[in-house]
Amino acid sequence: MDIHEYQAKEILSNFGVAVPAGALAYSPEQAAYRARELGGEKWIVKAQVHAGGRGKAGGVKLCESDNEIYEACEGMFGRKLVTHQTGPEGKGIYRVYVEAAVPIDREIYLGFVMDRSTQRVMIVASSEGGMEIEEIAETRPDSIVRSIVEPAVGLQEFQAREIAFSLGIEPGLVQQMVRTLKGCYAAFSESDATMVEINPLVVTGDDRILALDAKMSFDDNALFRHPQISELRDKSQEDPRESNAADRGLAYVGLDGNIGCIVNGAGLAMATMDTIKLAGGEPANFLDIGGGASPERVAKAFRLVLSDSNVQAVLVNIFAGINRCDWVAEGVVQVLKELNLEIPVVVRLAGTNVEEGQKILAQSGLPVIRANTLMEAAQRAVSAWKSDAFASAS
Structure with a gap:
Protein backbone atom coordinates (compact mmCIF):
# COMPACT_ATOMS: atom_id res chain seq x y z
CA MET A 1 0.00 0.00 0.00
CA ASP A 2 1.28 3.46 -0.95
CA ILE A 3 0.46 6.69 0.85
CA HIS A 4 0.69 10.38 -0.03
CA GLU A 5 3.72 12.59 0.55
CA TYR A 6 2.10 14.58 3.38
CA GLN A 7 1.14 11.34 5.16
CA ALA A 8 4.67 9.94 4.83
CA LYS A 9 6.10 13.17 6.21
CA GLU A 10 3.78 13.04 9.20
CA ILE A 11 4.88 9.48 9.99
CA LEU A 12 8.58 10.30 9.55
CA SER A 13 8.35 13.44 11.67
CA ASN A 14 6.94 11.31 14.50
CA PHE A 15 10.22 9.36 14.37
CA GLY A 16 12.39 12.47 14.55
CA VAL A 17 12.92 13.22 10.85
CA ALA A 18 12.81 16.98 10.23
CA VAL A 19 10.39 18.19 7.52
CA PRO A 20 9.47 21.68 6.25
CA ALA A 21 6.31 23.30 7.57
CA GLY A 22 3.33 22.44 5.39
CA ALA A 23 -0.44 22.01 5.30
CA LEU A 24 -3.03 20.15 3.23
CA ALA A 25 -5.66 21.84 1.05
CA TYR A 26 -8.69 20.60 -0.89
CA SER A 27 -9.42 23.75 -2.92
CA PRO A 28 -7.56 26.76 -4.35
CA GLU A 29 -9.06 29.05 -1.72
CA GLN A 30 -7.98 26.75 1.10
CA ALA A 31 -4.48 26.47 -0.39
CA ALA A 32 -4.07 30.27 -0.36
CA TYR A 33 -5.31 30.37 3.23
CA ARG A 34 -2.84 27.63 4.23
CA ALA A 35 0.02 29.67 2.77
CA ARG A 36 -0.98 32.69 4.85
CA GLU A 37 -1.06 30.46 7.92
CA LEU A 38 2.44 29.15 7.19
CA GLY A 39 3.85 32.62 6.61
CA GLY A 40 6.89 33.49 4.54
CA GLU A 41 7.31 34.85 1.02
CA LYS A 42 7.51 31.71 -1.14
CA TRP A 43 5.60 28.44 -1.09
CA ILE A 44 5.66 25.15 -2.97
CA VAL A 45 2.30 23.72 -4.09
CA LYS A 46 2.45 19.95 -4.66
CA ALA A 47 -0.20 17.72 -6.21
CA ALA A 57 4.51 16.83 -15.28
CA GLY A 58 3.43 20.17 -13.79
CA GLY A 59 2.39 18.82 -10.40
CA VAL A 60 4.82 20.97 -8.36
CA LYS A 61 4.74 24.77 -8.54
CA LEU A 62 6.78 27.51 -6.82
CA CYS A 63 4.50 30.42 -5.89
CA GLU A 64 5.19 33.88 -4.50
CA SER A 65 1.67 35.24 -3.89
CA ASP A 66 -1.90 34.24 -3.08
CA ASN A 67 -2.84 34.78 -6.72
CA GLU A 68 -0.09 32.47 -7.98
CA ILE A 69 -1.14 29.79 -5.49
CA LEU A 81 -1.50 14.12 -13.72
CA VAL A 82 0.39 11.98 -16.25
CA THR A 83 3.95 11.01 -15.36
CA HIS A 84 6.32 8.23 -16.46
CA GLN A 85 5.06 6.20 -13.48
CA THR A 86 1.30 6.63 -13.96
CA GLY A 87 1.07 5.55 -17.58
CA PRO A 88 -1.09 7.42 -20.13
CA GLU A 89 -4.22 7.15 -17.96
CA GLY A 90 -2.70 9.39 -15.25
CA LYS A 91 -3.93 9.88 -11.68
CA GLY A 92 -6.51 12.36 -10.46
CA ILE A 93 -5.54 15.36 -8.30
CA TYR A 94 -7.98 15.89 -5.43
CA ARG A 95 -5.73 17.46 -2.80
CA VAL A 96 -2.55 19.54 -2.70
CA TYR A 97 0.14 20.09 -0.10
CA VAL A 98 1.31 23.67 0.49
CA GLU A 99 4.80 23.89 1.92
CA ALA A 100 6.99 26.81 2.97
CA ALA A 101 9.94 27.17 0.59
CA VAL A 102 13.40 26.62 2.12
CA PRO A 103 16.86 27.80 0.96
CA ILE A 104 18.55 24.73 -0.54
CA ASP A 105 22.33 24.32 -0.49
CA ARG A 106 22.51 20.71 -1.72
CA GLU A 107 20.28 17.72 -2.44
CA ILE A 108 20.76 14.10 -1.38
CA TYR A 109 18.95 10.89 -2.31
CA LEU A 110 18.03 8.55 0.57
CA GLY A 111 16.15 5.25 0.36
CA PHE A 112 15.41 2.25 2.60
CA VAL A 113 14.35 -0.95 0.83
CA MET A 114 14.29 -4.71 1.39
CA ASP A 115 17.27 -6.40 -0.27
CA ARG A 116 16.19 -9.91 -1.31
CA SER A 117 19.70 -11.26 -1.81
CA THR A 118 20.75 -10.55 1.80
CA GLN A 119 17.23 -10.64 3.30
CA ARG A 120 18.08 -7.41 5.10
CA VAL A 121 17.11 -3.76 4.97
CA MET A 122 19.42 -1.90 2.61
CA ILE A 123 20.10 1.82 2.83
CA ALA A 160 24.90 6.07 10.26
CA ARG A 161 28.03 8.24 10.69
CA GLU A 162 29.83 6.24 7.97
CA ILE A 163 26.96 6.93 5.58
CA ALA A 164 27.01 10.64 6.49
CA PHE A 165 30.76 10.88 5.87
CA SER A 166 30.41 8.98 2.56
CA LEU A 167 27.85 11.57 1.42
CA GLY A 168 30.18 14.44 2.29
CA ILE A 169 28.05 15.83 5.11
CA GLU A 170 29.88 18.60 6.97
CA PRO A 171 31.07 17.63 10.48
CA GLY A 172 28.69 20.06 12.17
CA LEU A 173 25.69 18.43 10.47
CA VAL A 174 26.66 14.78 10.94
CA GLN A 175 24.56 14.38 14.10
CA GLN A 176 21.47 15.71 12.27
CA MET A 177 22.11 13.20 9.49
CA VAL A 178 22.49 10.37 12.03
CA ARG A 179 19.16 11.38 13.59
CA THR A 180 17.52 11.41 10.16
CA LEU A 181 18.89 7.98 9.21
CA LYS A 182 17.90 6.38 12.51
CA GLY A 183 14.45 7.95 12.36
CA CYS A 184 13.87 6.61 8.85
CA GLU A 197 12.36 7.15 0.06
CA ILE A 198 13.37 10.78 0.62
CA ASN A 199 14.24 12.50 -2.64
CA PRO A 200 15.53 15.03 -2.12
CA LEU A 201 16.84 15.18 1.41
CA VAL A 202 18.22 18.72 1.50
CA VAL A 203 20.87 20.62 3.40
CA THR A 204 19.54 24.18 3.78
CA GLY A 205 21.36 27.47 3.82
CA ASP A 206 20.65 27.78 7.56
CA ASP A 207 22.29 24.39 8.30
CA ARG A 208 19.26 22.15 8.62
CA ILE A 209 18.71 18.70 7.10
CA LEU A 210 15.11 18.39 5.89
CA ALA A 211 13.06 15.79 4.04
CA LEU A 212 11.79 17.87 1.14
CA ASP A 213 9.85 14.97 -0.39
CA ALA A 214 8.93 11.56 1.03
CA LYS A 215 7.40 8.29 -0.12
CA MET A 216 6.45 5.24 1.93
CA SER A 217 5.01 1.87 0.94
CA PHE A 218 3.74 -0.80 3.33
CA ASP A 219 3.28 -4.55 3.38
CA ASP A 220 -0.44 -5.17 2.80
CA ASN A 221 -0.23 -8.40 4.79
CA ALA A 222 0.92 -6.51 7.91
CA LEU A 223 -1.66 -3.72 7.86
CA PHE A 224 -3.82 -5.51 10.43
CA ARG A 225 -1.12 -4.59 12.95
CA HIS A 226 -1.27 -0.91 11.98
CA PRO A 227 -4.89 0.27 11.72
CA GLN A 228 -3.76 3.91 11.86
CA ILE A 229 -1.72 3.35 8.68
CA SER A 230 -4.40 1.26 7.00
CA GLU A 231 -6.76 4.25 7.31
CA LEU A 232 -4.40 6.32 5.13
CA ARG A 233 -5.30 4.30 2.03
CA ASP A 234 -6.54 6.44 -0.87
CA LYS A 235 -8.46 4.23 -3.29
CA SER A 236 -8.79 7.06 -5.81
CA GLN A 237 -5.07 6.56 -6.53
CA GLU A 238 -5.31 2.80 -7.05
CA ASP A 239 -6.33 0.64 -9.98
CA PRO A 240 -10.08 0.19 -9.29
CA ARG A 241 -9.82 -3.48 -10.26
CA GLU A 242 -7.12 -4.08 -7.66
CA SER A 243 -8.87 -2.22 -4.83
CA ASN A 244 -12.13 -3.99 -5.73
CA ALA A 245 -10.31 -7.34 -5.50
CA ALA A 246 -8.67 -6.45 -2.18
CA ASP A 247 -12.07 -5.61 -0.69
CA ARG A 248 -13.21 -9.12 -1.64
CA GLY A 249 -10.15 -10.91 -0.34
CA LEU A 250 -8.71 -11.67 -3.78
CA ALA A 251 -5.10 -11.10 -4.87
CA TYR A 252 -5.29 -9.28 -8.21
CA VAL A 253 -2.85 -7.33 -10.37
CA GLY A 254 -4.06 -5.79 -13.61
CA LEU A 255 -1.94 -6.21 -16.77
CA ASP A 256 -2.26 -5.08 -20.39
CA GLY A 257 -3.14 -8.34 -22.15
CA ASN A 258 -6.36 -9.93 -23.44
CA ILE A 259 -6.58 -13.31 -21.69
CA GLY A 260 -8.05 -13.15 -18.18
CA CYS A 261 -6.64 -15.62 -15.63
CA ILE A 262 -8.44 -17.22 -12.68
CA VAL A 263 -6.01 -19.42 -10.76
CA ASN A 264 -5.53 -20.75 -7.23
CA GLY A 265 -2.10 -20.20 -5.74
CA ALA A 266 0.39 -17.42 -6.50
CA GLY A 267 3.01 -19.78 -7.95
CA LEU A 268 0.52 -21.46 -10.27
CA ALA A 269 -0.80 -18.03 -11.30
CA MET A 270 2.72 -16.94 -12.27
CA ALA A 271 3.26 -20.19 -14.18
CA THR A 272 -0.06 -19.72 -15.95
CA MET A 273 0.88 -16.23 -17.13
CA ASP A 274 4.26 -17.49 -18.34
CA THR A 275 2.62 -20.35 -20.24
CA ILE A 276 0.15 -17.99 -21.90
CA LYS A 277 3.11 -15.89 -23.08
CA LEU A 278 4.86 -19.04 -24.28
CA ALA A 279 1.75 -20.00 -26.26
CA GLY A 280 1.73 -16.61 -28.00
CA GLY A 281 -0.82 -14.75 -25.89
CA GLU A 282 -0.82 -11.89 -23.39
CA PRO A 283 -2.26 -12.30 -19.86
CA ALA A 284 -4.69 -9.59 -18.76
CA ASN A 285 -4.15 -10.09 -15.06
CA PHE A 286 -2.67 -12.00 -12.15
CA LEU A 287 -5.47 -13.40 -10.00
CA ASP A 288 -5.08 -15.81 -7.09
CA ILE A 289 -8.45 -16.90 -5.69
CA GLY A 290 -6.80 -18.69 -2.75
CA GLY A 291 -7.25 -22.07 -1.17
CA GLY A 292 -10.95 -22.09 -0.28
CA ALA A 293 -12.57 -21.38 -3.63
CA SER A 294 -16.32 -21.77 -3.08
CA PRO A 295 -18.70 -21.36 -6.06
CA GLU A 296 -19.46 -17.84 -4.81
CA ARG A 297 -15.76 -16.96 -4.68
CA VAL A 298 -15.20 -18.26 -8.20
CA ALA A 299 -18.16 -16.18 -9.40
CA LYS A 300 -16.65 -13.06 -7.75
CA ALA A 301 -13.35 -13.75 -9.48
CA PHE A 302 -15.10 -14.06 -12.86
CA ARG A 303 -16.91 -10.74 -12.41
CA LEU A 304 -13.68 -9.06 -11.42
CA VAL A 305 -11.77 -10.38 -14.45
CA LEU A 306 -14.60 -9.43 -16.78
CA SER A 307 -14.69 -5.87 -15.42
CA ASP A 308 -11.59 -5.33 -17.58
CA SER A 309 -12.91 -4.37 -21.03
CA ASN A 310 -9.70 -5.66 -22.65
CA VAL A 311 -10.43 -9.28 -21.68
CA GLN A 312 -11.38 -11.32 -24.76
CA ALA A 313 -10.93 -14.83 -23.32
CA VAL A 314 -10.76 -16.39 -19.85
CA LEU A 315 -8.51 -19.21 -18.65
CA VAL A 316 -9.47 -20.96 -15.40
CA ASN A 317 -6.59 -23.08 -14.05
CA ILE A 318 -7.25 -24.90 -10.77
CA PHE A 319 -5.07 -27.45 -9.02
CA ALA A 320 -7.26 -28.62 -6.14
CA GLY A 321 -5.72 -29.68 -2.87
CA ILE A 322 -7.59 -27.83 -0.16
CA ASN A 323 -9.86 -26.72 -2.99
CA ARG A 324 -12.36 -29.00 -4.71
CA CYS A 325 -12.77 -29.15 -8.46
CA ASP A 326 -16.53 -29.67 -8.21
CA TRP A 327 -16.86 -26.38 -6.26
CA VAL A 328 -14.90 -24.55 -8.95
CA ALA A 329 -16.97 -26.14 -11.72
CA GLU A 330 -20.19 -25.11 -9.96
CA GLY A 331 -18.91 -21.54 -9.74
CA VAL A 332 -17.98 -21.49 -13.43
CA VAL A 333 -21.39 -22.83 -14.46
CA GLN A 334 -23.17 -20.40 -12.14
CA VAL A 335 -21.44 -17.30 -13.49
CA LEU A 336 -21.69 -18.37 -17.16
CA LYS A 337 -25.43 -18.85 -16.81
CA GLU A 338 -25.83 -15.49 -15.08
CA LEU A 339 -23.65 -13.39 -17.38
CA ASN A 340 -24.38 -15.04 -20.75
CA LEU A 341 -20.77 -14.59 -21.86
CA GLU A 342 -19.87 -14.19 -25.51
CA ILE A 343 -16.12 -14.73 -25.08
CA PRO A 344 -14.37 -18.13 -24.94
CA ASN A 353 -12.84 -34.31 -7.08
CA VAL A 354 -11.62 -33.65 -10.63
CA GLU A 355 -13.98 -36.27 -12.13
CA GLU A 356 -17.02 -34.63 -10.46
CA GLY A 357 -15.87 -31.23 -11.69
CA GLN A 358 -15.43 -32.40 -15.26
CA LYS A 359 -18.87 -34.03 -15.14
CA ILE A 360 -20.51 -30.79 -13.95
CA LEU A 361 -18.93 -28.87 -16.84
CA ALA A 362 -19.84 -31.53 -19.41
CA GLN A 363 -23.48 -31.76 -18.28
CA SER A 364 -23.97 -27.97 -18.08
CA GLY A 365 -24.53 -27.66 -21.83
CA LEU A 366 -22.39 -24.51 -21.81
CA PRO A 367 -19.65 -23.82 -24.41
CA VAL A 368 -16.77 -24.41 -22.00
CA ILE A 369 -13.46 -25.46 -23.57
CA ARG A 370 -11.83 -28.10 -21.36
CA ALA A 371 -8.14 -28.99 -21.10
CA ASN A 372 -6.12 -31.54 -19.15
CA THR A 373 -2.72 -29.83 -18.88
CA LEU A 374 -1.56 -26.27 -18.35
CA MET A 375 0.13 -26.05 -21.75
CA GLU A 376 -2.95 -27.44 -23.48
CA ALA A 377 -5.15 -24.93 -21.61
CA ALA A 378 -2.91 -22.00 -22.56
CA GLN A 379 -2.76 -23.05 -26.20
CA ARG A 380 -6.53 -23.46 -26.39
CA ALA A 381 -7.10 -20.10 -24.69
CA VAL A 382 -4.75 -18.33 -27.10
CA SER A 383 -6.23 -20.12 -30.10
CA ALA A 384 -9.81 -19.35 -29.00
CA TRP A 385 -8.90 -15.70 -28.34
CA LYS A 386 -7.30 -15.29 -31.77
CA SER A 387 -10.23 -16.99 -33.53
CA ASP A 388 -12.74 -14.86 -31.63
CA ALA A 389 -10.79 -11.66 -32.32
CA PHE A 390 -10.53 -12.54 -36.01
CA ALA A 391 -14.26 -13.26 -36.20
CA SER A 392 -15.07 -9.94 -34.49
CA ALA A 393 -12.77 -8.05 -36.88
CA SER A 394 -14.39 -9.72 -39.88
Missing part, protein backbone atom coordinates in the same frame (compact mmCIF):
# COMPACT_ATOMS: atom_id res chain seq x y z
CA GLN A 48 -0.79 14.72 -3.95
CA VAL A 49 -0.76 11.66 -6.20
CA HIS A 50 0.88 8.24 -5.85
CA ALA A 51 3.55 8.77 -8.50
CA GLY A 52 7.03 10.11 -9.00
CA GLY A 53 8.02 12.70 -11.59
CA ARG A 54 5.39 15.20 -10.48
CA GLY A 55 7.59 18.24 -11.08
CA LYS A 56 8.24 17.45 -14.75
CA TYR A 70 -4.76 30.09 -6.61
CA GLU A 71 -3.82 29.83 -10.31
CA ALA A 72 -1.50 26.88 -9.69
CA CYS A 73 -4.25 25.01 -7.84
CA GLU A 74 -6.84 25.88 -10.49
CA GLY A 75 -4.62 24.14 -13.02
CA MET A 76 -4.25 21.06 -10.80
CA PHE A 77 -7.56 20.24 -9.13
CA GLY A 78 -9.73 17.82 -11.04
CA ARG A 79 -7.19 17.07 -13.77
CA LYS A 80 -5.22 13.88 -14.39
CA VAL A 124 20.73 3.36 -0.57
CA ALA A 125 22.00 6.94 -0.61
CA SER A 126 23.57 9.30 -3.10
CA SER A 127 25.13 12.75 -2.97
CA GLU A 128 23.32 13.42 -6.28
CA GLY A 129 19.74 13.98 -5.07
CA GLY A 130 16.73 15.39 -6.91
CA MET A 131 16.85 12.72 -9.64
CA GLU A 132 15.27 9.28 -9.91
CA ILE A 133 17.55 6.59 -8.47
CA GLU A 134 17.55 4.79 -11.85
CA GLU A 135 18.92 7.94 -13.48
CA ILE A 136 21.55 8.33 -10.75
CA ALA A 137 22.61 4.69 -11.16
CA GLU A 138 23.04 5.21 -14.90
CA THR A 139 24.77 8.60 -14.92
CA ARG A 140 26.61 8.69 -11.57
CA PRO A 141 26.92 5.14 -10.22
CA ASP A 142 30.03 6.12 -8.25
CA SER A 143 27.92 8.48 -6.10
CA ILE A 144 25.72 5.68 -4.72
CA VAL A 145 26.36 4.48 -1.16
CA ARG A 146 24.90 1.15 -0.02
CA SER A 147 24.75 -0.18 3.54
CA ILE A 148 23.07 -3.33 4.93
CA VAL A 149 21.40 -3.17 8.35
CA GLU A 150 21.72 -6.20 10.62
CA PRO A 151 18.20 -6.80 11.99
CA ALA A 152 19.42 -8.20 15.33
CA VAL A 153 20.91 -4.83 16.33
CA GLY A 154 19.29 -2.33 13.97
CA LEU A 155 20.99 0.74 12.51
CA GLN A 156 23.96 1.64 14.67
CA GLU A 157 25.37 5.13 15.30
CA PHE A 158 28.73 4.30 13.74
CA GLN A 159 27.01 2.92 10.64
CA TYR A 185 15.02 3.13 9.86
CA ALA A 186 12.75 3.15 12.94
CA ALA A 187 9.77 4.25 10.82
CA PHE A 188 10.59 1.53 8.26
CA SER A 189 10.91 -1.32 10.75
CA GLU A 190 8.20 -0.39 13.24
CA SER A 191 5.49 0.25 10.64
CA ASP A 192 6.23 -2.82 8.45
CA ALA A 193 7.17 -0.63 5.50
CA THR A 194 8.58 -2.04 2.29
CA MET A 195 10.09 1.28 1.18
CA VAL A 196 11.02 4.66 2.60
CA VAL A 345 -13.78 -19.73 -21.54
CA VAL A 346 -11.12 -22.43 -21.10
CA VAL A 347 -11.11 -24.54 -17.91
CA ARG A 348 -8.35 -26.86 -16.70
CA LEU A 349 -9.07 -28.78 -13.49
CA ALA A 350 -6.76 -31.16 -11.62
CA GLY A 351 -6.71 -32.67 -8.13
CA THR A 352 -9.47 -33.25 -5.58
